[in-house]
Amino acid sequence: MTNFQNPLKLLNFYANNIFGGGLDVFMLSAILIFVIHSFLVLLITKGFGHFISRSSISWKARVSFLPYAFVMFLIVLTHMMDLLFYAYMLDGMGVFTDPLASFYFAGEMYTTVGYGNYQLSPEWRGLPLVIAFSGIFAVSISGAGLFNMLQMLLNERNKKK
16 A cells, blocks of 8 residues: 655645745855856856957967867856855854865765765755755856857867868
């Protein structure tokens, strides 16, 4: 025999026990930082596309790796900004007493490596889910942007041939 509960009761239980207290503020902040991250990747991708399409083809053939390496560096900086923001939020909300623990926890969860010996109080047990989901989506947006920029670069190089 099955032991399924009423799904509405279960959703209400989850809403009250998982996403309550300070986690609501953290989730809204995570959504905001993800939107900002996505917008920055979009701007970097559009800027790279304009740069590649407006430069001379002979110059691009010689130094094509340099502009791409520069945008990879910018993308990495957006991820570091995300990590610093999460560490700031964790520290400001008093999740950890040590600011370094906040940064390491944010980094481990953002990259979905998992977290070591951090003991989260019951009201913060949903943090790993929030940070991990935002990290997964931020990395996928960045990967899509970098793939798109590489495609732009290769298309411009193929136009020369």
